[in-house]
Amino acid sequence: AQKITQTQPGMFVQEKEAVTLDCTYDTSDQSYGLFWYKQPSSGEMIFLIYQGSYDEQNATEGRYSLNFQKARKSANLVISASQLGDSAMYFCAMREGLTGGSYIPTFGRGTSLIVHP
Amino acid sequence: SAVISQKPSRDICQRGTSLTIQCQVDSQVTMMFWYRQQPGQSLTLIATANQGSEATYESGFVIDKFPISRPNLTFSTLTVSNMSPEDSSIYLCSEGGYTAGEQFFGPGTRLTVL
Numbered sequence: 001a002q003k004i005t006q007t008q009p010g011m012f013v014q015e016k017e018a019v020t021l022d023c024t025y026d027t028s029d030q031s032y033g034l035f036w037y038k039q040p041s042s043g044e045m046i047f048l049i050y051q052g053s054y055d056e057q058n059a060t061e062g063r064y065s066l067n068f069q070k071a072r073k074s075a076n077l078v079i080s081a082s083q084l085g086d087s088a089m090y091f092c093a094m095r096e097g098l099t100g101g102s103y104i105p106t107f108g109r110g111t112s113l114i115v116h117p
Numbered sequence: 118s119a120v121i122s123q124k125p126s127r128d129i130c131q132r133g134t135s136l137t138i139q140c141q142v143d144s145q146v147t148m149m150f151w152y153r154q155q156p157g158q159s160l161t162l163i164a165t166a167n168q169g170s171e172a173t174y175e176s177g178f179v180i181d182k183f184p185i186s187r188p189n190l191t192f193s194t195l196t197v198s199n200m201s202p203e204d205s206s207i208y209l210c211s212e213g214g215y216t217a218g219e220q221f222f223g224p225g226t227r228l229t230v231l
Contacts, residue, residue: 035220043207045160045222047118091159095220104150104213105220107160 003027004092004108011113013082020067021077021111023092029053034075035093035105036066038086045091051075082115089113119144119212123223130200130230137196138226140210145190148213151183154225155206165213166193200230 005024013019025034036048051059051066059066067076079086092108120143130136140149151163163183164172172185186194197204210223 037222042224043154043227044224045209045211047219047221050219104162104165109159 003106004094006092006108006111008111011111013115015084015115015117016081018078018080019082019113021090023075023108025073025075025094027094027096029096033095036077037091037093039089039091084115084117087113087115118219119221121210121212121221121223123210123226125226126224127227130228132201132230134200135196135198136200136228137194138208140193140223142191142212146212149187149193150211150213151185151195152209152211153206154209160209197228202230204228205230
């Protein structure tokens with residue numbers, strides 16, 4: 001079974017609108033971390049936001065917020081006020097075993113976001 | 118936050134040759150990871166490199182094809198040996214540790230094998 005599922009291969013949004021990128025995960029660990037990365041066409045992986053499983057508040061970083069619903073095992077990325085430069089691939093990732101495990105992250109298949117002017 | 122650099126940023130290589138990719142971190146890190154991203158795909162972990170020990174390879178990856186060095190806590194190399202066109206990918210290194218939190222990547226090496 002896939003540990004990270006991103007069901008939206010492609011998303012389109014109008015500039016200045018908000019967009020939600022979906023991510024669900026599967027783990028039996030109690031301690032884990034969830035990440036979102038942006039990958040523009042240049043290929044670099046840009047860290048956006050992190051949520052720990054024990055964090056009670058949803059993580060926010062500027063225009064990025066992570067809608068963490070632990071019971072549903074979902075960690076959706078919300079981008080507010082989309083900009084043309086937000087057009088890229090977005091990957092959700094998870095690291096398990098944070099209480100003594102190997103911390104090897106697993107990545108989803110990614111969602112391609114295109115922002116229209 | 119860690120700053121990671123990779124060299125080369127891109128290369129075009131001939132079939133049968135080898136390429137060594139360097140990864141430099143601006144601080145000491147316990148673990149470094151090497152990933153491959155084939156065109157249009159997600160990231161696949163090749164191996165985990167710890168300083169002072171042999172790299173741990175994931176299923177489907179072997180040391181003869183992807184030898185890794187980790188001479189100190191800030192540097193690692195990945196060699197792609199006896200290349201074929203199927204090795205055309207982006208190769209990324211990443212730092213990792215034993216605590217939760219951010220994980221940063223290098224800018225990647227875009228490899229094309231003809």
